Amino acid sequence: MLAYTLRRLALMVPTLLGILLLSFTIIQFAPGGPVERIIAQLQGQDASGTNRIGGGGGDVGAAAQSAGAGDATSTYRGAQGLDPAFIKELEKQFGFDKPAHERFFKMVWDYARFDFGRSFFRDASVVDLILEKLPVSISLGLWMTLIAYAISIPLGIRKAVKDGSAFDVWTSGVIVVAYAIPGFLFAVLLVVLFAGGSFWQIFPLRGLTSSNFEQLSLGGKILDYLWHITLPLTAMILSQFATLTLLTKNSFLDEIRKQYVLTARMKGLSESRVLYGHVFRNAMLIVIAGFPGAFIHAFFTGSLLIENIFSLDGLGLLSYEATLGRDYPVVFATLYIFALMGLVITLLTDLTYTFIDPRIDFEARDV
Numbered sequence: 001m002l003a004y005t006l007r008r009l010a011l012m013v014p015t016l017l018g019i020l021l022l023s024f025t026i027i028q029f030a031p032g033g034p035v036e037r038i039i040a041q042l043q044g045q046d047a048s049g050t051n052r053i054g055g056g057g058g059d060v061g062a063a064a065q066s067a068g069a070g071d072a073t074s075t076y077r078g079a080q081g082l083d084p085a086f087i088k089e090l091e092k093q094f095g096f097d098k099p100a101h102e103r104f105f106k107m108v109w110d111y112a113r114f115d116f117g118r119s120f121f122r123d124a125s126v127v128d129l130i131l132e133k134l135p136v137s138i139s140l141g142l143w144m145t146l147i148a149y150a151i152s153i154p155l156g157i158r159k160a161v162k163d164g165s166a167f168d169v170w171t172s173g174v175i176v177v178a179y180a181i182p183g184f185l186f187a188v189l190l191v192v193l194f195a196g197g198s199f200w201q202i203f204p205l206r207g208l209t210s211s212n213f214e215q216l217s218l219g220g221k222i223l224d225y226l227w228h229i230t231l232p233l234t235a236m237i238l239s240q241f242a243t244l245t246l247l248t249k250n251s252f253l254d255e256i257r258k259q260y261v262l263t264a265r266m267k268g269l270s271e272s273r274v275l276y277g278h279v280f281r282n283a284m285l286i287v288i289a290g291f292p293g294a295f296i297h298a299f300f301t302g303s304l305l306i307e308n309i310f311s312l313d314g315l316g317l318l319s320y321e322a323t324l325g326r327d328y329p330v331v332f333a334t335l336y337i338f339a340l341m342g343l344v345i346t347l348l349t350d351l352t353y354t355f356i357d358p359r360i361d362f363e364a365r366d367v
Contacts, residue, residue, distance in 0.1 A: 137314035
């Protein structure tokens with residue numbers, strides 16, 4: 001297993017390089033960067049409407065018609081009328097005075113040492129920003145995974161035992177509907193119904209804690225925190241709960257139909273002893289081993305839209321705002337961390353499989 005683990009770790013390097021290279025290349029052709037944003041703000045234009053010349057067509061703005069002191073050869077749309085020395089200083093400030101390949105290799109070298117630099121538009125290092133936002137996203141992902149497992153495992157077992165019954169049919173209908181509803185759409189519905197949208201003002205809309213959180217007692221802090229996370233967690237759990245329930249049910253059904261279960265029943269063992277003494281251990285291998293992957297899935301996919309809808313100050317909201325604001329150090333750093341965590345968690349999931357079931361041998365197959 002050691003050789004397999006080392007091979008997987010070695011493969012992470014070219015994978016991360018490929019992700020960074022692809023993202024970096026796309027950014028070079030994407031309209032509107034930090035320099036364009038500053039220029040647009042100076043010219044009184046919207047930053048999202050700025051482009052490099054040749055990047056997207058269109059007429060040069062009214063600022064281009066200003067006095068001839070501007071730089072007529074500037075590569076930035078809307079830069080006419082601004083001192084060319086000022087434009088050069090902006091490029092130097094953001095690191096765009098160097099060729100693209102030099103910037104990429106510098107970024108790779110810095111990221112290999114986990115040096116993510118400083119935010120373009122926030123007076124803080126990228127590491128400090130990520131560490132500040134990380135607990136919120138981890139909290140949501142962990143609670144979502146734990147609650148989803150706590151609901152899905154008993155429900156999946158019950159559905160397997162009652163396979164084909166009325167209980168199985170109507171719960172399957174609920175699960176299919178839950179899986180079909182996008183989490184963000186359900187989040188909007190919850191806001192409309194319970195967060196002062198159009199009906200009831202029962203739950204808060206913003207943040208994970210109230211403004212007077214520090215003045216509350218320990219019990220009050222716990223209740224306040226649970227009050228704030230109720231709606232976000234409900235929206236995030238929906239699809240995850242549906243997937244895990246069906247996975248648990250199908251895994252149990254596969255095991256129940258095997259020969260050793262028939263043998264156990266013929267020996268006179270009670271149904272509960274058969275289910276929880278024999279079937280449970282084997283059927284839960286795939287479900288339990290998938291816990292790391294389920295957590296990282298919740299951490300990635302649940303954070304962006306849910307954090308934005310409920311104004312939760314986590315990594316999802318940070319990366320979204322950084323993308324809109326063309327804050328490239330934050331964008332690349334969060335992408336790098338998400339990719340690295342995804343690769344590590346995938347490896348941990350495989351190792352968990354082998355730990356739970358020693359019969360699984362990944363070394364016997366090609367990586």
